[in-house]
Amino acid sequence: MKKMINKDYILRLAEQIGYELSILIGLRKRNRYQDELLTIDNLLLKYTGLTSRFINSLSDELLLQSLSPLGKMNVDTGLWIASLLKEEGAAYEGLGNSNESYYRYTKSLYLLLELLHQEHVGTDSTLYDDADELIQKLTDYALPAHIQQKLFRYYEQRGMYGRAENILFDLLEQYPSAKVLQEGHEFYQRLQKKSSIDLQLGDFSHEEVQEGIEQLQRFN
Template identity: 75%
Template sequence: MINKDYILRLAEQIGYEISILLRLRKRNQYEDELLAIDNLLLKYTGMTSRFINSLSDEMLLQSLSPLGKLNVDAGLWIASLLKEEGAAYDALHNSHESYYRYTKSLYLLLELLYQEHVPFDSELYQETTDLIAKLTDFELPEQLEPKLFRYYEQRGMYAQAENILFDYLEHHPSKDMLEAGHAFYERLQKKNTADLELGNFSQEEVLEGIEQLNQFTI
């Protein structure tokens, strides 16, 4: 688990840099903001925006995980700055470019929250919620949905996790996701009624979900 004080210090440093970016955005200096973001990425990660955005989400994650574990510093800087880059493109009415920044940022945040077991009171969860909200009206990339499924279960949001599970299986039949679904319902069967209700779920819905899942053959 990431040390809470460490996250706070890193978030404070990132927040200071983002406050400067926000001032540029408020003055409608979007090109200057994009240039500043590129300089910050190079300064704190050694990579430019162009290079980062040329990589697939999976390749980016691999490049940040040389020993099989995500580099928290670089991952958080990139996730935070890509989100701001997406906002700058939003302000320029370029939803195509903003979409890819938001999805890549969310991909990294979801992986970081999973690998590091970040405390639930961390601001990173609000950042994740904000990104999910920005992508509500868009179709999510295939590689993002399993991580979002895992995230919702991790947060105890079982109804949302189930929605992601069946949407994914319907559009991207996958043996791995099918097995993940069975394991998901096995875990839910061990939970009490109160825990399920907190996740907007019930024992009856668990049984219905298992029955529906059994109809998938891959």
């Protein structure tokens, strides 16, 4: 029952946020980027009690901690911030400021991936579309380890095992650690228990699982 309540609540919250975002998109279509940024700051203050300046002064990890006083992210505040940071990134992109847009996009993606992991969100939710749009926008950038770790978990959660494996080995190449290596072993252990059909749906196979396990050995 609690999961269904959470699902319905997140759906209603997303609809409310969508209404506010439509106003922002309207401003952006008319190239009123500064007005959009001002409106975003007002919306952040209204719905979260925080300003854009303060939110963006925090590291991703510290921001998540501040939104998780009981160890779990506050859904309301987290989703408002993730959604509005995404729009703020789009406004800066319109202004030709790629540094500021990248910073907002990564912070938004970080929060959104954490929320999708923690909450029971239906597979038809537009939040997945938002996450995929952010991932696409960041395709040409080298993402920091803490974002890639959440992407690894996200792709496995969605059954995209081939993509998850790509992220895993990117992490091991760029940011090798015993923790990531252990997560890799646990990942393949979970995949070994999947049926051939499940793996095929995730662009994977039992043969590739075994190959992945063997590849992990060179990182030991």
